[in-house]
Amino acid sequence: MKAKVLNLAGGAALALIAGVVTAINPSPAHAVDTKNYPGALCVRTHGSGGTYVNWWAGGISNDNDNSALDITCPVIKDVITQGISGGKVRVWDTHYNQDISCSLFSYRFETGGHVGSWTTATSKNSNNTQTLQELVFGAPVPNTTNSNSHYFYSCRIPPRYQGLASFVSSYSVIENGQNE
Amino acid sequence: MATLQAEIKRLQGDRTRSEQFSARTSYELSSLRSRLAQLDQKQDSIVRDLDRRIAAGLAGSQEAPGEAVPELTPEEELEREAAQTQAQIEFLDRSLFAERIDPAWADSARRALDEALQDEKMRGLTLVSQECRTTLCRLELHLDSSLSPAQAFHNLAQHSQWWGAGFVRIDEAGSAVVYLAREGHSLPPSQ
Numbered sequence: 255m256k257a258k259v260l261n262l263a264g265g266a267a268l269a270l271i272a273g274v275v276t277a278i279n280p281s282p283a284h285a286v287d288t289k290n291y292p293g294a295l296c297v298r299t300h301g302s303g304g305t306y307v308n309w310w311a312g313g314i315s316n317d318n319d320n321s322a323l324d325i326t327c328p329v330i331k332d333v334i335t336q337g338i339s340g341g342k343v344r345v346w347d348t349h350y351n352q353d354i355s356c357s358l359f360s361y362r363f364e365t366g367g368h369v370g371s372w373t374t375a376t377s378k379n380s381n382n383t384q385t386l387q388e389l390v391f392g393a394p395v396p397n398t399t400n401s402n403s404h405y406f407y408s409c410r411i412p413p414r415y416q417g418l419a420s421f422v423s424s425y426s427v428i429e430n431g432q433n434e
Numbered sequence: 435m436a437t438l439q440a441e442i443k444r445l446q447g448d449r450t451r452s453e454q455f456s457a458r459t460s461y462e463l464s465s466l467r468s469r470l471a472q473l474d475q476k477q478d479s480i481v482r483d484l485d486r487r488i489a490a491g492l493a494g495s496q497e498a499p500g501e502a503v504p505e506l507t508p509e510e511e512l513e514r515e516a517a518q519t520q521a522q523i524e525f526l527d528r529s530l531f532a533e534r535i536d537p538a539w540a541d542s543a544r545r546a547l548d549e550a551l552q553d554e555k556m557r558g559l560t561l562v563s564q565e566c567r568t569t570l571c572r573l574e575l576h577l578d579s580s581l582s583p584a585q586a587f588h589n590l591a592q593h594s595q596w597w598g599a600g601f602v603r604i605d606e607a608g609s610a611v612v613y614l615a616r617e618g619h620s621l622p623p624s625q
Binding site for chain 1: 512513515516519522525526555583584587588591592597598599600601602603604605606607620621622623624
């Protein structure tokens with residue numbers, strides 16, 4: 255009898271622990287996959303002006319005094335169909351009145367056409383290279399994710415100001431769900 | 435002089451109403467065309483589904499409750515996605531036309547887009563219709579044969595000088611529809 259009571263108590267304790275663990279750990283349905291990438295993965299966009307410089311610190315700058323630089327930053331897609339919830343681009347904006355503007359794109363091919371959606375964010379004016387700014391993105395709307403779709407960032411880096419170059423340091427994307 | 439100014443103002447008002455009517459008519463025509471295309475697609479899909487059921491010996495029989503729905507073929511999957519995109523476009527259209535017009539913003543947005551489309555880098559894209567309201571703009575564009583859909587997307591995204599959220603569908607037949615959100619706003623999430 256005593257053993258049975260102990261068993262019942264043990265069962266209740268286990269159920270309690272399981273409940274606490276469940277509360278702490280998000281269920282797989284809410285899992286996300288966040289990846290950070292160095293800015294150096296970004297490539298110069300076709301037709302762009304500016305001067306593309308890939309620094310050893312893993313960032314991309316525009317070392318041109320007159321023209322903006324457009325770059326395209328690839329994103330690895332591990333979760334095939336569940337879409338993304340957003341991301342961040344970390345930048346140094348050294349120009350006093352021109353911003354670093356980035357867009358997060360979702361793009362796909364479908365029967366007879368192409369479909370893309372994007373969301374944008376822009377840095378605040380600054381002439382302080384020591385201040386890292388985070389551009390924060392929500393998910394592109396409407397959701398255009400399917401097995402053929404891909405994601406990327408597109409950023410415009412302003413020209414140098416008083417010899418100081420603006421940078422894209424790194425970027426990230428949050429995928430919904432885990433690897434499929 | 436005052437009478438002349440009043441007459442000019444009246445004519446300008448007529449012109450604005452006429453442009454709005456034209457945009458609305460263009461939208462309705464475009465919507466009807468897309469619904470016809472959707473109906474055609476659905477009809478094709480039903481015929482294919484029937485053929486498959488007949489081939490599988492299921493013709494005329496009722497599906498048992500809980501019986502698995504046949505998986506879509508790759509072609510059907512693509513059609514389903516195209517239909518979803520069409521539904522998203524119709525939702526965005528409804529959202530746009532449900533907005534009141536903020537004349538100051540709508541005018542400046544139209545001017546900015548007109549100017550961007552005049553840029554040399556936008557060559558090959560012709561504006562068919564344009565409607566801006568309070569937080570949304572809708573553009574219909576025609577692509578000439580020198581421009582692939584991928585190039586058109588690149589040019590629109592890179593050279594439109596519009597730093598707000600957007601959505602675009604470009605079809606192989608050479609037409610594009612673009613929705614742009616006012617800076618600080620997002621496109622309405624579909625239901």
